[in-house]
Amino acid sequence: MLGDSIHRPLSPLEVKLEANRCLNCYDAPCTHACPTHIDVPGFIGKIATGNLKGSARTILDANPLGASCARVCPTEQLCEGACVYNAAGDSPIRIGDLQRYAVDYAMDNDLALFEPGAPTGKHVAIVGGGPAGLSAARDLRRLGHAVTIFEAKDELGGLNTYGIVPFRLDLDTALWEAAQVIRLGVNVRTGTRVGVDVMAEELLGRYDALIVACGMGSVPTLNIPGEDLDGVWDALDLIERAKLGHELGDLGSRVAVIGAGNTAIDALTCSKRILPDARVTCYYRRGESQMSAYTFEYEFAKQEGIEFRFFCAPTRIVGANGRVSAIEFVRTSADATPIAGSEFTAAADTVVRAIGQGRLLGTLERLGVAHDGGVVRVDASLETTRPGIFAAGDCIFSKGSREAMVVEAAEQGKIAARSADAYVSGSHG
Amino acid sequence: MADLSSNLAGIKSPNPFWLASAPPTNSGYQVMRAFEAGWGGAVWKTLGTPIVNVTSRFAGLNYKQNRMVAMNNIELITDRPLEDNLREIAECKRAFPDRAIVVSLMEICDQHAWHELVKRVQEVDIDGFELNFGCPHGMNERGMGSAVGQHADLIAQVSEWAKEAARVPVIVKLTPNITDIRWAARAASQGGADAISLINTINSIIGVDLQSWNPIPHVDGKTSHGGYCGPAVKPIALNMVNDCARDPEVRIPISGIGGVETWQDAVEFLLLGAMNVQVCTAVMHHGFRIADDLVDGLSNYLDGRGLRSVSEIVGAAQDRITTWENLNLNYKIVARIDQNTCIRCNKCYIACEDAAHQCIDRVAQNGSAMLVVDEERCVGCNLCQMVCPVENCIDMVQIDTGLPPESWKERQQHQSS
Numbered sequence: 001m002l003g004d005s006i007h008r009p010l011s012p013l014e015v016k017l018e019a020n021r022c023l024n025c026y027d028a029p030c031t032h033a034c035p036t037h038i039d040v041p042g043f044i045g046k047i048a049t050g051n052l053k054g055s056a057r058t059i060l061d062a063n064p065l066g067a068s069c070a071r072v073c074p075t076e077q078l079c080e081g082a083c084v085y086n087a088a089g090d091s092p093i094r095i096g097d098l099q100r101y102a103v104d105y106a107m108d109n110d111l112a113l114f115e116p117g118a119p120t121g122k123h124v125a126i127v128g129g130g131p132a133g134l135s136a137a138r139d140l141r142r143l144g145h146a147v148t149i150f151e152a153k154d155e156l157g158g159l160n161t162y163g164i165v166p167f168r169l170d171l172d173t174a175l176w177e178a179a180q181v182i183r184l185g186v187n188v189r190t191g192t193r194v195g196v197d198v199m200a201e202e203l204l205g206r207y208d209a210l211i212v213a214c215g216m217g218s219v220p221t222l223n224i225p226g227e228d229l230d231g232v233w234d235a236l237d238l239i240e241r242a243k244l245g246h247e248l249g250d251l252g253s254r255v256a257v258i259g260a261g262n263t264a265i266d267a268l269t270c271s272k273r274i275l276p277d278a279r280v281t282c283y284y285r286r287g288e289s290q291m292s293a294y295t296f297e298y299e300f301a302k303q304e305g306i307e308f309r310f311f312c313a314p315t316r317i318v319g320a321n322g323r324v325s326a327i328e329f330v331r332t333s334a335d336a337t338p339i340a341g342s343e344f345t346a347a348a349d350t351v352v353r354a355i356g357q358g359r360l361l362g363t364l365e366r367l368g369v370a371h372d373g374g375v376v377r378v379d380a381s382l383e384t385t386r387p388g389i390f391a392a393g394d395c396i397f398s399k400g401s402r403e404a405m406v407v408e409a410a411e412q413g414k415i416a417a418r419s420a421d422a423y424v425s426g427s428h429g
Numbered sequence: 430m431a432d433l434s435s436n437l438a439g440i441k442s443p444n445p446f447w448l449a450s451a452p453p454t455n456s457g458y459q460v461m462r463a464f465e466a467g468w469g470g471a472v473w474k475t476l477g478t479p480i481v482n483v484t485s486r487f488a489g490l491n492y493k494q495n496r497m498v499a500m501n502n503i504e505l506i507t508d509r510p511l512e513d514n515l516r517e518i519a520e521c522k523r524a525f526p527d528r529a530i531v532v533s534l535m536e537i538c539d540q541h542a543w544h545e546l547v548k549r550v551q552e553v554d555i556d557g558f559e560l561n562f563g564c565p566h567g568m569n570e571r572g573m574g575s576a577v578g579q580h581a582d583l584i585a586q587v588s589e590w591a592k593e594a595a596r597v598p599v600i601v602k603l604t605p606n607i608t609d610i611r612w613a614a615r616a617a618s619q620g621g622a623d624a625i626s627l628i629n630t631i632n633s634i635i636g637v638d639l640q641s642w643n644p645i646p647h648v649d650g651k652t653s654h655g656g657y658c659g660p661a662v663k664p665i666a667l668n669m670v671n672d673c674a675r676d677p678e679v680r681i682p683i684s685g686i687g688g689v690e691t692w693q694d695a696v697e698f699l700l701l702g703a704m705n706v707q708v709c710t711a712v713m714h715h716g717f718r719i720a721d722d723l724v725d726g727l728s729n730y731l732d733g734r735g736l737r738s739v740s741e742i743v744g745a746a747q748d749r750i751t752t753w754e755n756l757n758l759n760y761k762i763v764a765r766i767d768q769n770t771c772i773r774c775n776k777c778y779i780a781c782e783d784a785a786h787q788c789i790d791r792v793a794q795n796g797s798a799m800l801v802v803d804e805e806r807c808v809g810c811n812l813c814q815m816v817c818p819v820e821n822c823i824d825m826v827q828i829d830t831g832l833p834p835e836s837w838k839e840r841q842q843h844q845s846s
């Protein structure tokens with residue numbers, strides 16, 4: 001159930017037909033649309049000739065997170081959305097599925113596709129072993145720099161490992177992908193928090209450059225009464241415990257998820273798969289068209305049996321015997337303003353907060369990089385306000401700019417690695 | 430409805446679609462099924478001195494997702510007793526008297542042997558013979574098949590022997606494994622053949638297995654070259670058929686063979702000079718049922734053009750093929766790209782840039798690049814149109830050069846005078 005992938009893999013015949021259907025465009029729009037600029041016609045052509053190792057290498061060369069991106073990328077907004085077949089009124093090439101096929105080949109055969117570069121004597125520290133940090137580490141190792149990753153969690157992979165539901169991205173894939181980076185000879189210090197287990201001064205003093213890829217923090221509180229009751233969850237905690245197979249306790253039969261972003265969808269569908277008979281409802285203070293979840297995620301959630309309630313904001317979580325029993329809402333207008341007198345109460349046994357993630361202000365303050373409300377300030381090379389310190393991934397993601405996608409984090413990791421390389425090689429700026 | 434009936438040197442059939450002498454005409458069971466499916470005629474699999482076959486006989490050439498764009502085979506002539514074949518031929522003719530049954534023959538180069546075989550076979554009611562001077566594998570090593578077809582004197586001599594004994598029309602089937610098909614066709618004509626059929630299969634090796642390094646197909650690790658046929662050989666066959674059709678010394682009707690799978694293929698053969706067509710590979714790929722669309726498609730095509738009979742298109746375009754020196758040097762076409770249907774795949778751009786004359790420009794427009802032909806530089810090679818995946822997106826448009834037609838030959842004459 002929870003581990004049953006929502007993807008139906010392509011059959012060998014489908015792979016052959018689809019790979020050969022690709023027109024092999026020149027200066028292809030799919031490649032432009034990919035944040036990591038994977039040579040899509042190139043890797044598809046290699047699938048068509050049976051060169052699966054070469055295909056996987058083409059993908060992973062451009063995108064060290066190619067395995068997870070094949071599963072979680074919103075391809076209809078990226079490569080597949082740009083496929084020229086759309087303009088012809090035909091269905092686009094199933095690029096994501098083909099990418100998955102090629103990378104799965106590398107994974108199934110545990111192919112080592114890259115080698116570390118000749119040692120440069122330089123050492124770069126990376127704070128955070130999620131997609132951006134892994135991407136940066138991979139490219140820095142290929143350039144020959146020593147790399148040490150400091151990761152607060154016990155495993156690498158960041159949200160890929162902990163924050164995306166297993167039926168979209170399984171644990172094995174996330175960990176394999178991290179292992180491909182580590183096998184290039186990366187020092188890994190997991191369970192290590194900056195400012196607690198390792199001091200910022202040490203990071204700043206001992207290494208030739210530093211890449212901050214610490215991601216974001218936990219889901220903020222709703223700032224309403226009753227949040228301390230049993231049965232109130234941070235969506236990321238819920239997903240993490242479910243994915244790792246940890247005990248979740250009694251979630252009851254009515255789950256209310258507050259928020260309508262990617263993580264909210266994951267929390268909703270995850271809850272429904274754990275409790276198939278439960279009534280799982282999404283509450284969002286704005287409308288359908290303002291949801292930050294992708295259309296395919298919304299459609300998937302509806303198919304899974306999730307109910308959606310728009311234009312309602314929670315005002316109080318009601319408890320009975322120390323545990324959640326209901327949640328009070330007020331209806332909202334088109335601009336999310338509460339409408340007086342429109343209050344209503346919905347029964348709930350579990351309330352899940354999924355209203356975005358907080359910022360790791362403490363870490364950023366300790367490292368002394370300038371930030372805007374927790375969003376690290378960087379230039380085009382992803383250098384922070386402190387020379388030699390670069391940043392990538394969700395910690396530089398600000399609303400209204402680019403999307404917080406794994407594939408964006410992968411690209412930023414590459415850019416940060418390139419910039420750190422230039423810095424330690426003395427060709428910076 | 431147009432009259433589809435066909436008459437090749439006196440051999441009549443209700444439509445111009447015959448099965449070629451090959452595995453589909455190996456037995457009465459198969460030929461009966463073919464006639465039930467609507468085939469106009471069948472050339473029985475070659476009769477001759479009994480042989481043995483090897484196993485592992487055919488191999489297909491696949492192109493991307495398309496299977497069997499061509500195939501080859503190392504099967505020999507019939508391996509069934511002559512008496513069985515003759516009995517079944519008679520049964521087929523009795524059941525389908527309106528269809529053409531032609532019997533393919535192969536024999537050593539001996540007058541008496543040929544006379545005996547011809548006489549023996551024509552004891553049953555048949556419509557004609559086809560002399561197999563084309564089979565390029567196995568039998569040629571024994572001095573038959575293409576070993577005959579590669580020597581004009583042998584073609585003429587054996588045709589003559591067959592004609593001496595035959596009471597029905599004799600077709601000579603030619604091998605394409607020669608330098609100029611017209612020499613073989615003229616020899617058949619001189620030997621008294623009533624018609625020629627071409628092409629037989631082309632010497633080929635389909636491929637090598639990348640794991641075992643065995644040839645494909647292989648017989649216990651080895652192979653001999655085979656005979657190549659199917660859709661991919663059609664252009665070679667069209668050229669050879671047309672060469673014979675236009676040759677003033679051949680002057681006998683032609684049965685066209687080589688890659689015919691659809692009624693469109695057949696129309697091309699007929700337009701370039703074939704009287705009818707023979708089909709094998711398409712049946713091996715899809716079965717006898719393809720006769721339905723062959724007949725129906727041809728009929729609708731003729732009706733659509735207001736033509737009353739299939740004979741009206743035979744050779745109708747054959748003289749549009751000429752030598753290069755006669756082509757008009759002042760005819761000019763250029764490519765035009767329809768911006769409304771262009772999907773910006775840039776295939777025309779890169780093909781022109783890397784492999785033609787660098788005359789397509791990418792012009793920035795609303796965030797994408799529009800593809801525009803520089804008509805001054807365009808040489809009208811057609812490559813962009815060939816690679817374009819969108820039907821009718823790239824049009825080759827005639828440009829008035831204001832110059833009168835002039836061929837290379839005429840230009841040479843003008844310059845020397």
